[in-house]
Each structure stands twice: as structure tokens, then as C-alpha cells.
Amino acid sequence: MDLQLIAERVYQRTKVETTVRDVEKVMSGLASTSHFWEIVCTSQKPFNVVAEIVEEMRSRGLVDIGENGDITLTPEGKAFLRDHKIFAHKDYTCPACEGRGIWNEDLKKLAQRFDEVTVDRPEAILDYDQGYITTRTVISRIALIAERGDLEGKKLLVLGDDDLLSIAAGLSGLPEEIVVLEIDDRLVEYINRKAKQLGLPVQAEKYDFRDKLPEQYVGRFDTFNTDPPETIEALEVCMTRGLTGLRGEGCAGYFGLTRTESSLKKWNLFQQLLVNKFDVAITDIIHEFNHYVNWDYLLGSIRDDYTFVQVMPRLNWYRSSMYRIELLGGAKKLENKPMPCELYVDEEALIYKPKK
Amino acid sequence: MDLQLIAERVYQRTKVETTVRDVEKVMSGLASTSHFWEIVCTSQKPFNVVAEIVEEMRSRGLVDIGENGDITLTPEGKAFLRDHKIFAHKDYTCPACEGRGIWNEDLKKLAQRFDEVTVDRPEAILDYDQGYITTRTVISRIALIAERGDLEGKKLLVLGDDDLLSIAAGLSGLPEEIVVLEIDDRLVEYINRKAKQLGLPVQAEKYDFRDKLPEQYVGRFDTFNTDPPETIEALEVCMTRGLTGLRGEGCAGYFGLTRTESSLKKWNLFQQLLVNKFDVAITDIIHEFNHYVNWDYLLGSIRDDYTFVQVMPRLNWYRSSMYRIELLGGAKKLENKPMPCELYVDEEALIYKPKK
Numbered sequence: 001m002d003l004q005l006i007a008e009r010v011y012q013r014t015k016v017e018t019t020v021r022d023v024e025k026v027m028s029g030l031a032s033t034s035h036f037w038e039i040v041c042t043s044q045k046p047f048n049v050v051a052e053i054v055e056e057m058r059s060r061g062l063v064d065i066g067e068n069g070d071i072t073l074t075p076e077g078k079a080f081l082r083d084h085k086i087f088a089h090k091d092y093t094c095p096a097c098e099g100r101g102i103w104n105e106d107l108k109k110l111a112q113r114f115d116e117v118t119v120d121r122p123e124a125i126l127d128y129d130q131g132y133i134t135t136r137t138v139i140s141r142i143a144l145i146a147e148r149g150d151l152e153g154k155k156l157l158v159l160g161d162d163d164l165l166s167i168a169a170g171l172s173g174l175p176e177e178i179v180v181l182e183i184d185d186r187l188v189e190y191i192n193r194k195a196k197q198l199g200l201p202v203q204a205e206k207y208d209f210r211d212k213l214p215e216q217y218v219g220r221f222d223t224f225n226t227d228p229p230e231t232i233e234a235l236e237v238c239m240t241r242g243l244t245g246l247r248g249e250g251c252a253g254y255f256g257l258t259r260t261e262s263s264l265k266k267w268n269l270f271q272q273l274l275v276n277k278f279d280v281a282i283t284d285i286i287h288e289f290n291h292y293v294n295w296d297y298l299l300g301s302i303r304d305d306y307t308f309v310q311v312m313p314r315l316n317w318y319r320s321s322m323y324r325i326e327l328l329g330g331a332k333k334l335e336n337k338p339m340p341c342e343l344y345v346d347e348e349a350l351i352y353k354p355k356k
Numbered sequence: 357m358d359l360q361l362i363a364e365r366v367y368q369r370t371k372v373e374t375t376v377r378d379v380e381k382v383m384s385g386l387a388s389t390s391h392f393w394e395i396v397c398t399s400q401k402p403f404n405v406v407a408e409i410v411e412e413m414r415s416r417g418l419v420d421i422g423e424n425g426d427i428t429l430t431p432e433g434k435a436f437l438r439d440h441k442i443f444a445h446k447d448y449t450c451p452a453c454e455g456r457g458i459w460n461e462d463l464k465k466l467a468q469r470f471d472e473v474t475v476d477r478p479e480a481i482l483d484y485d486q487g488y489i490t491t492r493t494v495i496s497r498i499a500l501i502a503e504r505g506d507l508e509g510k511k512l513l514v515l516g517d518d519d520l521l522s523i524a525a526g527l528s529g530l531p532e533e534i535v536v537l538e539i540d541d542r543l544v545e546y547i548n549r550k551a552k553q554l555g556l557p558v559q560a561e562k563y564d565f566r567d568k569l570p571e572q573y574v575g576r577f578d579t580f581n582t583d584p585p586e587t588i589e590a591l592e593v594c595m596t597r598g599l600t601g602l603r604g605e606g607c608a609g610y611f612g613l614t615r616t617e618s619s620l621k622k623w624n625l626f627q628q629l630l631v632n633k634f635d636v637a638i639t640d641i642i643h644e645f646n647h648y649v650n651w652d653y654l655l656g657s658i659r660d661d662y663t664f665v666q667v668m669p670r671l672n673w674y675r676s677s678m679y680r681i682e683l684l685g686g687a688k689k690l691e692n693k694p695m696p697c698e699l700y701v702d703e704e705a706l707i708y709k710p711k712k
Contacts, residue, residue: 019685021606025505085509085532092499094459096452101642103450143448149381153441176441250377264637264682271638275627281620282627284677285641286457321640326620329375 003084010052013354015347017265018049024086026053030063031081031088034070036308037317042089044259046348047302051309058308069311093288098136100289100322102144111139114168117194121164122186124295129229129343130162130184131295134316138168140289141225141254141322148283148324150223150252151175157217157245158182159209159226159238166191170200179217181207181241209237212336213244221245225254227290227320230261230349233341235270239278244336249329253280256290256320261348279333280325289322303353359440366408369710371703373621374405380442382409386419387437387444390426392664393673398445400615402704403658407665414664425667449644454492456645456678458500467495470524473550477520478542480651485585485699486518486540487651490672494524496645497610497678501579504639504680506608507531510578513601514538515565515594521581522547526556535573537563537597565593568692569600577601581610583646583676586617586705589697591626595634600692605685609636612646612676617704635689636681645678659709 003020010018022045029043029050040050054071057063062077073081081087097103115135124130133141142165145151152174158166159181166180178201182188188204195202207214224245228238235257242253257267274280294313304310345352359376366374378401385395385406396406410427413419418433429437437443453459471491480486489497498521501507508530514522515537522536534557538544544560551558563570580601584594591613598609613623630636650669660666701708 019606021505024606028505087508089505090499090502090508092458092460092463092503094450094453094457097450097457099457101450101453101455101457102448104448107448143446146446147448149377149384149445152443152446250375250380264639265684267639268631268635268637268684271627271631275624275631279624281624282638282641283620283623284643285638287640287642328621328624 006053006056009056010049013052014046014048015354016046016049016263022049023053024084026050027057027081027084027086028089030054030057030071030073031086032091034066034072035314036069036071036311037313038315039071040260041315041317041319042091046263047260047350048348048352048354049263051303051306054308055306065308069308071308097140098291100140100144100286102140102147107139107143110142110168110171111135113171114139114164117171117198118164118167122162122184122190124162124297125184126297126301128162128184131292131318132163134291134293137289137291138163138165141165142168142172144289144322144324145169145223145225145254146172146174148252150254154222155179155220157221157224157242159224159242161191161204162187163227164191165225166202166204167194167200170195170198170202176201178202179221180204181209181217183208209241210338210340212338213241217245218336219245219247222247222251223254227256229343230258230266231342231346232266232269232273234343236273237339237341239273240334240339243278243280243327244334246327249327251327252283253323253325253327255323257323258318258320260318261350263348266348274325278325279328281328282323283326284322284324286322288319290320291316292318294318301351362409362412365412366405369408370402370404371710372402372405372619378405379409380440382406383413383437383440383442384445386410386413386427386429387442388447390422390428391670392425392427392667393669394671395427396616397671397673397675398447402619403616403706404704404708404710405619407659407662410664411662421664425664427664453496454647456496456500456642458496458503463495463499466498466524466528467491469527470495470520473527473554474520474523478518478540478546480518480653481540482653482657484518484540487648487674488519490647490649493645493647494519494521497521497581498524498528500645500678500680501525501581501610502528502530504608506579506610511535511576513573513577513580513598515580515582515598517547517560518543519583520547522558522560523550523556526551526554526558532557534558535577536560537565537573539564565597566694566696568694569597573601574692575601575603578603578607579610583612585699586614586622587698587702588622588625588629590699592629593695593697595629596690596695599634599636599683600690602683605683607683608639609679609681609683611679613679614674614676616674617706619704622704630681634681635684637684638679639682640678640680642678644675646676647672648674650674657707
């Protein structure tokens with residue numbers, strides 16, 4: 001019953017490549033918390049991989065599952081970890097900025113104003129794989145974009161905006177123009193209404209990113225922001241749209257990518273796309289920058305075969321790394337055309353349900 | 357006299373590709389400080405590019421150079437920035453963690469102990485392009501490596517160690533074994549002596565990374581740490597050595613890369629190497645994580661044709677982004693052989709002196 005064997009079984013069940021170190025990291029998370037979603041959060045492994053590793057440990061008597069879904073190491077489990085030199089996960093995240101590296105007290109006012117203004121925001125729905133980031137995250141994101149010189153006096157393209165980043169950017173008073181392209185009518189209407197009420201330079205319109213970018217937006221913007229669905233196909237289409245919208249070299253794109261729905265194998269493929277095909281440099285990858293507010297439809301949309309998974313998260317566990325990319329000069333080569341693609345579901349997706 | 361023209365002249369003089377946005381960023385830095393090294397720090401552009409942009413502005417009456425080397429915008433300069441919508445650089449760096457995202461108060465003790473132990477450390481010398489990071493940086497780096505599960509109970513390879521990271525790692529009590537490979541006899545001797553005195557599991561030996569990795573270290577380690585010289589050749593050799601030392605998939609490497617001595621063009625080429633050739637994923641790029649203590653030989657080693665450059669830095673201006681990479685499985689394919697290469701000087705190097 002060694003780690004390699006567990007890794008192989010998990011791979012067979014999930015079809016997601018799983019290493020001994022992946023197993024170690026889940027066990028290390030488990031040694032520091034008994035809450036499933038916290039283990040997913042600290043181990044930074046795809047959701048289904050974490051679920052199968054815990055199940056594998058349960059079936060071997062290394063952990064017990066409590067009535068409330070709590071996962072606790074048995075004496076055998078503790079001995080196993082000791083024998084394999086696996087230690088409890090250590091946390092050195094800066095409490096002041098929640099690990100983003102970006103924050104100061106001046107931003108509190110903007111955060112408060114954003115909360116007031118968006119108190120009646122539309123709720124996240126499953127149809128479009130929605131889920132929005134915390135207020136602290138959205139304001140930190142605005143600060144990051146400003147700090148890097150990509151916001152003040154600039155034209156900003158927001159591709160998909162259930163986060164209402166456009167409103168936060170407008171409230172900051174920094175950008176010259178903000179255009180939101182969004183598939184959800186509720187959000188388009190909401191953002192336009194708020195922008196008009198508040199006199200913000202924000203304009204939203206309906207758009208499906210599988211369609212080509214409207215001609216008037218090609219090469220118009222200094223900066224784009226998006227949170228792509230995490231299939232490789234969707235990532236490619238999303239980057240194509242964002243980069244097609246930029247004016248040229250030195251312009252920048254911001255987006256999140258998770259470890260929960262994307263293995264490092266997928267990260268590598270995606271990074272190949274970025275640096276080979278898209279002619280950009282990756283300037284920042286900020287770990288767990290984006291924290292998502294828990295969404296109502298979570299438990300109904302994921303697998304229900306393991307009781308320890310079907311528990312309400314007690315923290316904002318779904319997080320993504322913040323990428324910043326900067327264009328070196330090649331965006332004009334990208335073809336602006338319709339690109340149909342699988343948006344949401346691959347083996348690493350949260351809502352993917354493994355077949356038995 | 358537009359920005360494009362300035363960018364082209366700077367390119368002619370430096371041979372470093374320079375965009376309109378680069379010029380903007382230097383001007384944006386200049387609008388927030390009059391100290392040359394602070395502009396280099398905030399604009400994140402290669403040193404010689406910054407110097408030539410400032411000189412171009414001086415020759416056009418946009419800035420005045422004070423007797424102390426201070427650079428101040430003239431009324432014409434201020435009008436120029438206004439006309440081109442260039443705004444003063446904004447700083448939202450978290451003061452608690454200095455922007456690293458990693459810190460907590462428990463680490464202070466380790467920092468203090470490190471300072472006590474290394475009070476007699478060897479000074480940085482030009483021969484090996486040395487310069488060491490602040491205590492706060494080295495301790496944060498240890499915390500980062502630990503947080504990611506790459507330190508406790510692990511074997512750590514340190515390639516080049518004027519930072520004395522090995523000592524800090526040893527003092528943390530977390531790693532099982534630490535091997536330092538270092539070219540400078542002074543450091544090898546110093547580290548071994550300290551390790552012996554303090555009973556740390558650290559062992560240093562002399563090594564030039566152009567030589568192949570000693571056979572006993574091939575595939576031995578869980579984690580490597582290095583700060584490569586920043587020519588593309590040296591980066592490739594350094595990564596080859598580090599990755600050759602790792603056990604296999606899931607193992608990680610940590611290293612710094614600057615914007616001061618590497619343009620984003622070089623970043624892109626280097627990132628291509630990482631994701632195409634080396635079969636790793638880049639998991640983190642943390643902006644300005646590493647702060648270097650100013651070194652004595654700086655002003656004597658750089659160009660002396662501009663008075664505003666020949667001023668003592670009043671901050672720890674030399675910084676690098678922290679990269680973390682994780683191996684996906686291909687390290688065994690790397691050939692372990694001698695690789696001669698140009699270590700220190702390309703057009704983007706700090707010590708490169710443009711010919712007139």
C-alpha cells in the first residue's frame with residue numbers, strides 16, 4: 001500500500017495524471033484540517049483527485065468520515081504519515097493582504113463603496129458556470145492593474161463580468177473607457193443600469209466569446225480582464241479574443257486560472273500556448289489571488305457518491321492564481337473568426353462526474 | 357518628438373527592443389520620484405533603457421538634472437506628460453509582507469537568529485557577479501518553499517549561495533539535507549564552518565555550474581534553489597543543473613529573474629525553454645519578491661557617462677521576481693555534461709556599457 005499505488009488507482013478513476021507528490025500534498029492538507037474543502041484549497045489539486053485520494057484512504061482505514069463529513073486520521077493514518085515523512089501543511093500567507101501582495105488601507109473606501117453599489121447584484125447561476133470573487137479580491141485586482149500601469153487613462157476590455165469588475169474599475173475613477181462583453185442578459189442590463197445611475201464610463205453588451213470579436217473592438221484596448229472556463233479549448237479562444245482586442249506591444253491581459261480545475265499538465269499546455277503561439281511574456285502568477293464567494297448551486301452540481309464531499313464549505317475555498325501577460329508584438333497575426341469549443345467540461349472540471 | 361521616436365532612439369543606443377509603453381512607464385516612474393534608482397525599480401525596465409530614456413528627456417528639456425543627480429520634470433516635461441496622459445506610478449504594495457504575499461510574525465525569530473549567525477558573512481564581490489538578498493527576503497523565501505510543501509523532510513539543493521539560504525534553511529529545522537554547490541571558496545568555507553558550529557545538516561562544496569553535476573547528486577533532491585546569471589545561455593545551463601538534481605515529477609525549483617537585466621523578450625525566450633524543453637509548469641511568478649542589499653562595487657561597475665546614474669542608491673532597488681517551477685516528468689531526458697557559456701554580459705546586463 002505505498003503512495004505510488006494510491007497515485008495509480010486515483011489516475012485510473014479520474015483519468016487525471018496523479019503523482020506521488022500529489023498524494024503527499026493531499027495527505028499533508030488532511031493532517032492540518034478535517035474539512036474537505038479546506039483540503040482541496042491547501043493541496044491545490046484537482047477536485048476529483050482530492051476526492052479519490054480521500055476515498056482511497058478511507059477504504060484502507062487511514063481516515064474516518066464523521067457524520068458531519070469531517071475527515072480525521074485514524075491511528076493507522078497517523079502512523080502512515082509519520083512513516084512516509086508527510087507533515088501537516090504550513091501556512092505563511094500574509095494576513096494583511098491575504099497573500100496577494102497588494103493592499104493598503106486607502107482601498108477600504110473603494111471596497112465599501114463597491115459593496116454599497118452592488119448590494120442588489122444578480123446571483124451566480126450554473127447556466128454560465130458563474131461564481132464571483134470577493135469584494136476584497138475585486139478591489140485588489142483593480143489595485144494590481146493600476147499598480148502595473150494598465151488602468152489609469154487606459155481603455156479596459158472586460159470579457160465576462162459576473163465579478164462586476166467593470167463597476168469597481170469605474171468607481172476607481174482611473175480608466176478612460178471600460179467595455180464589458182458578457183453572455184448573460186441579466187448582467188448586461190445590470191451593469192448598464194448601474195453605470196448610467198452612477199455616471200461611470202462603462203458600457204456592456206451581449207456577446208458569446210465563441211463569436212468573433214466585434215470589429216469596432218479589434219485593436220482598441222490597452223488592457224483586458226477575463227476569467228476563462230478552464231478547458232484548453234476555452235482558454236485558447238478566450239486569450240484570442242482578449243489579445244485581439246489589444247492595441248499592440250506593451251498592452252496587458254489579466255485572468256485567473258485554478259489548480260482545482262486544472263492540473264499542472266494543463267497549466268503547462270496552456271503556458272505553451274501563451275509563450276509560443278500568442279507571443280506574450282507571463283509577468284506574474286500570483287497564487288490564490290482570487291477568492292470566490294461560495295455559490296448556491298455547488299453541492300447540486302458535483303458528484304454525490306461520497307458523503308465527505310457533500311458538505312457545505314466553511315471557507316471561500318475556490319481560488320485561482322492571477323496571471324498577468326504582456327504582449328510583445330504579435331497580436332495582429334491572430335485571426336478574428338468564430339471558434340466553437342467545449343466550454344466547461346473536461347476530466348478536471350469540478351462538475352465532471354467520473355463513470356464507475 | 358513623440359513617444360515612438362524616443363523609443364526608437366533608445367533602441368538604437370541600447371540594442372534592447374523598446375516600446376512606447378516602456379517609455380511611458382519610465383516617465384510614469386519619473387513623475388513619482390526624482391531618484392534614478394527608484395525609477396529603475398518602479399518602471400521595471402532594463403537599466404540601460406531607463407538611463408537612455410532619462411537622457412533623451414534631458415536633451416529635450418523635459419527634465420533637469422540637479423547637482424546631486426536628482427531628476428525633476430521641467431514645466432515642459434509636466435506638460436508633455438499631461439498631453440500624453442501619463443500619470444505618476446501608483447503603489448499598492450502590501451506594507452506587511454513587502455508585496456511577497458508571504459509573512460507572519462512567527463518568522464521574526466528565525467530572521468533574528470539568521471542575522472546573529474551570519475553577522476560575519478563574506479562581502480559580495482564583482483568576480484562572481486555577487487549580491488545578496490535582505491534577511492527579510494531570505495526568510496520569506498524559506499517560508500514560501502515550506503508553504504508549498506517543498507522543504508519539510510525534503511532534500512534541498514542550493515546552486516550558488518551568496519544569499520546563505522542554506523544557513524536559513526538549516527536554522528528552520530525543516531529540511532532533511534541541504535547541499536550547496538558554490539564557486540566561491542570563501543563561501544564554501546564559511547558555510548561549512550557555520551554548519552559545523554551550529555550542527556546544521558548543510559554541506560557545501562566547490563562547483564562551477566558550467567561543469568556537469570557531480571554524479572552523486574543526479575536525481576537526489578526534492579527541491580532546488582538558485583539565482584541564475586541572466587543571459588539566456590546561463591539560464592539554460594542553470595536550469596539544466598537544477599532539474600538534473602531533482603528526483604522526478606512533482607519536485608520543484610525556485611529562482612529569481614529580474615526585469616532590470618532581462619527584457620520581457622528575454623523572459624519570453626526563457627519561458628519557452630521552461631515549458632517546451634524542460635517539461636515543467638510555472639506555478640508562481642511573484643513580482644519583486646527578492647530585494648537585494650546594495651553592494652559596494654555598484655557605481656564602479658556601471659557606465660559613468662551620465663551623472664544621474666552615478667548616485668548612491670537610497671533604497672534596495674535591485675529586485676527580482678520569484679519563480680517556482682514544478683517538474684512534470686521529463687528531467688531524466690536531460691544530458692549531464694559540461695556546458696561552457698557566456699555568464700554575465702549581454703546588452704541588458706547592468707554592467708553592459710553601450711558603445712557610442
